[in-house]
Amino acid sequence: MKRRVITNHLLNSFEKYLIENEKAGATIEKYMRDMRRFENYAAESILDKTVVLSYKSMLEQNYAIRSANSMLAALNAFLRFVGWYDLCVKQFKVQKEAYCSEEKELSKIEYTALVKAAELKKNKRLSLVVQTICSTGIRVSELQNITVEAVRRGEAVVSCKGKSRKIFIVKALQKKLLHYAMEQGITAGSLFITKNGKPLNRSNIWRQMKELCKQAGVSPKKVFPHNLRHLFARTFYGIEKDIAKLADILGHSNINTTRIYIITTGAEHQRRMENMRLII
Secondary structure, eight states, rough: OOOOOOOHHHHHHHHHHHHHHTTOOHHHHHHHHHHHHHHHHHHTTTOOHHHHHHHHHHHHHSSHHHHHHHHHHHHHHHHTTTTTGOOOOOOOOEEEOSSBBBTTTOOHHHHHHHHHHHHHTHHHHHHHHHHHHHHHHOOOGGGOOBBBHHHHHHHHEEEEEEEEEEEEOOOHHHHHHHEEEEEEEOSSSSSSTTTTTTOOOOOHHOOOOTTTTHTTTTOOOSSHHHHHHHHHHHHHHHHHHHHHHHHHHTTTTHHHHHHTTTBHHHHHHHHHHHOOOOOO
């Protein structure tokens, strides 16, 4: 049996494979980050099942189960790519959660506080980024598709994972974004850009949102771009009660993914039970 060692050549080939298979940019970035983590752990060891199982054990001890499973998914994808099928490992079993933690659920009141905090900091761009993600349900990686042209049309077209979908921009947001574009002198292309003219990335937005926490009085655990997408999903579902339509809007191919987005807290469930008034 050949000595099995992770090399830069293999990792570069794996990245090229992901690109050729049209994986989303954020997915490619995460898979490669996870593989570098495994590479550092293995430290040029000759790979066998013992090393992989040891890595799995380390993940279990140091990460949340869902995070550990996402890292194992990246590793298994790489192992299958290079043909080392015998080294693949099973993911951890996760019990389906009936409710989400109140410590992590961002409320509409807290969202409003974040927007106001951004405005108090005179950071209009961040205020509009937060409002755009939350009012459209767009992924932060898709934010670059919010162009001046799209805002004028009132809709953006997003391509992700081989599928295209329309993102509608409500009139109130459209008015704000067009005014912002005029103020900034942006006449075409992506609306949310850095001083160098490049689209804002996830890390830019994540860091700036965290800086709002203290002034907004919101726990940092709740403040990250993807949680705005969850708030959009819960709000939409609370009105429409149509999970299939919501899955299409969010760009989910699996409706079970959408179910995760609309899980409410135990307290919310209890309030609904109280409103049933079934005790005589």
